[in-house]
Amino acid sequence: MAHMPGRSGPAIDGADEGGVYRQEDDYDRGMPYDPSAYPPFAVTVDLVVLTVRRHSLCALAVRRGESPFQGRWALPGGFVRPDEDLTQAAARELSEETGLRVHDPDVVPAQDNGAHLEQLATYGDPKRDPRMRVVSVAHLALAPDLPAPKAGGDANSARWAPVEELLRQDGYGRDGEQAAPLAFDHAQILADGVERARSKIEYSSLATAFCPTEFTVGELRRVYEAVWGVALDPRNFHRKVTGTPGFLVPTGGTTTRQGGRPAQLFRAGGATLLNPPMLRPEV
Amino acid sequence: MAHMPGRSGPAIDGADEGGVYRQEDDYDRGMPYDPSAYPPFAVTVDLVVLTVRRHSLCALAVRRGESPFQGRWALPGGFVRPDEDLTQAAARELSEETGLRVHDPDVVPAQDNGAHLEQLATYGDPKRDPRMRVVSVAHLALAPDLPAPKAGGDANSARWAPVEELLRQDGYGRDGEQAAPLAFDHAQILADGVERARSKIEYSSLATAFCPTEFTVGELRRVYEAVWGVALDPRNFHRKVTGTPGFLVPTGGTTTRQGGRPAQLFRAGGATLLNPPMLRPEV
DNA sequence: TCAAAAGTGTTGGTATTACACCCATGT
DNA sequence: ACATGGGTGTAATACCAACACTTTTGA
Structure with missing residues (x-):
């Protein structure tokens, strides 16, 4: 293992040759945005909604009706609208999917039955959606036990599933439900959300x-x-x-x-x- | 304070009336993206680069040359390019601003002199940039003490400043440097980054x-x-x-x-x- | 010789475990 | 009566803050 002395490595030396601390020349916030130079990104929110049902940690999954990943399970989510904040978008999606209101963080003694909602992380791999560049701001929601998704209407379109079942890459779930990997990078997002929840309840x-x-x-x-x-x-x-x-x-x-x-x-x-x-x- | 019973609040009841667990009807990932329906977002990375200099915690600030916030200090940052991941974009910006390489997280015994880099949080308030909708994925970088930014070239365009000076909303810094608030929502981003660093070194x-x-x-x-x-x-x-x-x-x-x-x-x-x-x- | 920083020993208070044990209800 | 889950007491142990003390250098 080559050892590099503390404060005089090549990176710094190279920086001294003119590259360090300069203002970036190919971007400045003062420039008007040029869509031809920087193609637009779609920005979405995805939700890791966790609850405890029958002694196991479960997450809300929705079935995709369209390609790609048609028929596969995915995390609920959707576009951020032009006039709403990221947190607002996540709260709206949560309400649409579960009917849950979000806790007002200013109301300290949690008197209402709202869910906890917090930003988790942002996922922006260029290839995470095969059709276009989508940057997804994932949020983590923790909810009390809710009634099971209604079987009427668009049946089988949403369910609570144990997280270990959703994260299992092969085999089948409890009801013979095919446990194919989640769509997109949602297995990674779910794993990150579960880890956040596990560590955060510690302290x-x-x-x-x-x-x-x-x-x-x-x-x-x-x-x-x-x-x-x-x-x-x-x-x-x-x-x-x-x-x-x-x-x-x-x-x-x-x-x-x-x-x-x-x-x-x-x-x-x-x-x-x-x-x-x-x-x-x-x- | 109105108290709401545990599992039968109006939110759930309302959901049972047909709105719960339905697939969202105004967005589906299977739809081709329609820019007229969802105007494009710009996606940037901003960097909270922290170091310890002369017994105090300092952050890297760059001076804005353009409107808005012309002449004010800001965090370094820039657009995410179409073909790069968010982490890559942050590492590129860090290298451009400081010459620092980023630690390879797979090289466990930190033999090199690279910086630590991790995603911090994402800021997407619709009004955070007065000109357009910009979603910024902030990253936190921790670096060993570096030589001061060069005074040549675009002098006064970058500096290490104690974080309490950058976060102070009034008064002046050590050199009579005007301590006006940071541009955009960068004071909030910096505060979040400092808090992350403070809590993370605990464990x-x-x-x-x-x-x-x-x-x-x-x-x-x-x-x-x-x-x-x-x-x-x-x-x-x-x-x-x-x-x-x-x-x-x-x-x-x-x-x-x-x-x-x-x-x-x-x-x-x-x-x-x-x-x-x-x-x-x-x- | 003194100041400064590194490093070791010791001790009392506090937190945590792993139990034994008792309490109040439904069947 | 007894199973079930709720709740308290207690001793052994581990940990930590505080501080006295020794070591090794430069000035």
Whole structure:
């Protein structure tokens, strides 16, 4: 392995030969945009919508009706309109696909049942869409469990599927559903979204976005277990989340919907940071 | 505060009336792109290039020569070309502005002097550029200390400036340099990049990207202190970083370039995750 | 000899685990 | 009565902040 001294490598030397720190000469924001010099890009938003159903982490997938990737599953998404912000576009798509409203981030105690929505990453490989240059700004949405997509109308056009099923490159899903790879680069986007969710619930209160407005400590724990695919000690988990000031707010009510001894109901508190973080056990 | 029951809010009910999970009807990827229906977007990359100079966190700023924001400081950036990926475009811009090569992420022990480069976030407010719709994919680059921008040629066209000076909305910088707000939404982008860097060095080996290839424990500590703006205990810091397996690799050499007793030289090791994380003291 | 920076030892407080154990309900 | 899930107590352990102390150089 060739070793390069700290501050005087060829890159810097080369830069000193005239290329460093110069203003770029083939682009300046002051120039009017010339479409013939820079062909237009299409800009879309794609959504990774995650929820926890039946103890497993699921994502919303829609079936493509058109070529390319006709008949294959894909992430929901669509064009950004000329007058809307990227976040607005993502919220609109989310609402169109699921009926979910988006949480107002200014309303700190999450009183409503809205979903969490955040920008994930942007994907712009020139070949990611075979027809044209499409740059997609992917967003991550976390939602509480919702009723299954209606079978009427355009049946089989949308479903919640376990993420490991959508990311599996061969084999078949639960209902014999063909588990062909997702369309475009959506497998990569989904994988990135799942990883973001997995790491973010470690140190934030984001897991509560998977729960209904009022939930028990055990329900919150099952969210962590489903997202991480691990088992957590119920006793220590209880101590951890109830012992963090501002993380959970008791509503006063109790429920026995999970059976057993009545459990206290909580709402998400104002604290968005979990410090020290929840420890994710090795798998 | 109106409370909404968990799983039967109006949003869901409304969705059940026919709007939920339907395929979007005004957009389908199978349709050929119609520019008259969806006016083209320009896609750019903007760069937050950070380095540590004289014990303070600095960012690269370039002066705008054209309207709008003529004469104001801005982040370096430029159009994404039709045939290049977003990461390629960011790496090209970084090289053009600083002469820095980008680290090959596959070369795990960071032997070269390249910079760290990662996507930060995408900014697409319809009004962020007064002339046209521009979506900018911001990237974050971390570089070791570089020679100051050359004063020859297009003098005063680029400089390293402390981030708090660039983010200050009033007053003047060190040289009487006018500290007007950065052009466009670049203050927000810079703030987001700084926050990303501050939080990421907590739990990763990213701080080594600010150091030359070989560095001492004290030099690495001064990076943390500059980025976070705090003082760290030299003894505990030493134990922490040398005690994490694979984090630092001793090169065998020593140096006294900081004065005092000779210090061991290290290179960044293969470990990219620092677990448990470095604790960022309260400010 | 002194200042400066590197590096080691020690200690008390705190957090985390891995349990044993009890509580309140539905069947 | 008993299964089920909720919730508390406790001891062993690991970790970390704080600081005293030693080492090795340049001035």
